[in-house]
Amino acid sequence: MRVDADSPKGRASTGVQGLDRMLGGGFFQGDAVLVAGSPGTGKTTLGLHFTAAGVEADEPTVYVTFEYLPQQIYRDANAKGWDLKSWEEDGKVRLLCTTPDMVLAESGAKAGILEDAIRAVGAKRLVIDSMTHFEFLGMENHEMRTQLSGLMNRLRLLGVTTVITHEIAEIVGPAVRISEWGLEFLVDTVILLRYVELEGELVKACNVLKFRGGDHDRRYRRVELGATGMSIEADFAGIEDITRGSARRTVQERARGLI
Amino acid sequence: MPEADEARGRHPDLKKLFEVWMDNETKLMITVFFRNNPGVIETLEGLAVRLGTTPDALRDAIADHVSIGLLKERKVGDKTVLVYDRDMRMDMEAFIAEEIKRRMRDQQSEQEDQE
Numbered sequence: 001m002r003v004d005a006d007s008p009k010g011r012a013s014t015g016v017q018g019l020d021r022m023l024g025g026g027f028f029q030g031d032a033v034l035v036a037g038s039p040g041t042g043k044t045t046l047g048l049h050f051t052a053a054g055v056e057a058d059e060p061t062v063y064v065t066f067e068y069l070p071q072q073i074y075r076d077a078n079a080k081g082w083d084l085k086s087w088e089e090d091g092k093v094r095l096l097c098t099t100p101d102m103v104l105a106e107s108g109a110k111a112g113i114l115e116d117a118i119r120a121v122g123a124k125r126l127v128i129d130s131m132t133h134f135e136f137l138g139m140e141n142h143e144m145r146t147q148l149s150g151l152m153n154r155l156r157l158l159g160v161t162t163v164i165t166h167e168i169a170e171i172v173g174p175a176v177r178i179s180e181w182g183l184e185f186l187v188d189t190v191i192l193l194r195y196v197e198l199e200g201e202l203v204k205a206c207n208v209l210k211f212r213g214g215d216h217d218r219r220y221r222r223v224e225l226g227a228t229g230m231s232i233e234a235d236f237a238g239i240e241d242i243t244r245g246s247a248r249r250t251v252q253e254r255a256r257g258l259i
Numbered sequence: 260m261p262e263a264d265e266a267r268g269r270h271p272d273l274k275k276l277f278e279v280w281m282d283n284e285t286k287l288m289i290t291v292f293f294r295n296n297p298g299v300i301e302t303l304e305g306l307a308v309r310l311g312t313t314p315d316a317l318r319d320a321i322a323d324h325v326s327i328g329l330l331k332e333r334k335v336g337d338k339t340v341l342v343y344d345r346d347m348r349m350d351m352e353a354f355i356a357e358e359i360k361r362r363m364r365d366q367q368s369e370q371e372d373q374e
């Protein structure tokens with residue numbers, strides 16, 4: 001799936017046309033974006049789209065993972081038509097597979113492994129998939145918040161457009177909270193990926209929850225994940241209570257179905 | 260292959276290395292692992308977990324990787340991590356490619372001599 005290579009000035013294409021449209025042209029360059037979502041809603045896929053869009057736009061990406069080995073990511077990306085491995089060999093992408101404490105370490109004066117990697121490829125984009133792994137550090141919430149705030153400041157100084165992902169445990173129903181650490185307050189933009197139970201079927205939905213400094217589409221839109229990645233479709237017009245998790249078509253819509 | 264000559268210039272021990280390497284399971288496993296996963300940055304303990312073994316089983320082979328420069332040790336916070344040297348990998352591969360070619364050539368000429 002190709003996206004127009006030219007984004008509006010100052011924007012970084014998300015790699016998903018429908019999401020670019022919702023945001024009026026993409027993320028703001030240099031911003032930090034949180035992609036929060038239930039398991040399997042496409043957080044990683046969006047991270048890969050963002051990376052691919054970086055290759056198109058000549059904005060190299062550093063892609064950080066914790067759980068999966070690079071060889072697994074190359075393989076999964078390959079299945080969707082993204083040749084991460086050759087991008088990496090061409091210096092357009094750099095994959096880091098490490099532990100969360102390594103990412104947090106040396107947030108002081110001395111550069112850390114993120115800075116090293118960003119410098120090595122001249123990265124303009126950064127993906128961290130996912131912040132959920134920081135839970136394994138076993139820090140108190142307030143300590144974690146301080147650490148993450150430090151990390152986000154570090155990223156701002158580096159001037160990269162950052163996408164971090166985070167898992168929301170609830171499968172359906174209103175998100176009680178996005179993260180224990182207030183991640184949503186540390187970033188400029190929040191993209192929410194959720195399941196919606198639509199008359200007995202679970203469908204995926206996307207919402208721009210927060211977009212600092214820009215107008216945006218406030219509706220929930222349907223998300224499709226397929227062989228070529230993510231696409232964002234129509235909104236849920238004619239369906240009520242989308243955010244309650246269990247949505248129904250409006251009376252009018254149901255009546256129309258009967259006629 | 261000029262790259263291989265260059266590589267040899269930078270790392271005169273490559274030939275010796277190649278011979279020793281191919282005889283050691285653990286070394287080979289580490290080399291292959293980092294070749295497939297060049298972005299892994301881990302402590303010795305973390306690496307052992309990823310490879311499904313113990314730090315003790317890896318220690319010597321890792322030390323050899325570090326001594327020839329295929330892995331670099333780097334201090335991150337209060338820990339020491341291992342980082343793969345991607346440039347060294349290129350050198351290594353150029354060398355191995357040439358070495359294989361050379362051996363094939365030798366074999367061929369031996370065969371021709373016998374005929």
Ligand SMILES: Nc1ncnc2c1ncn2[C@@H]1O[C@H](COP(=O)(O)OP(=O)(O)OP(=O)(O)O)[C@@H](O)[C@H]1O
Pocket residue numbers: 037038039040041042043044045046167225226227228
């Ligand atoms: N070829 C495909 N066809 C249809 N759906 C697919 C295909 N490939 C992946 N998917 C869907 O994408 C989902 C996984 O996407 P992805 O890994 O991006 O989600 P995630 O939010 O990162 O998941 P996790 O919570 O495991 O990290 C699968 O659950 C599946 O529904």
Ligand SMILES: [Mg+2]
Pocket residue numbers: 043044045129
């Ligand atoms: Mg994922």
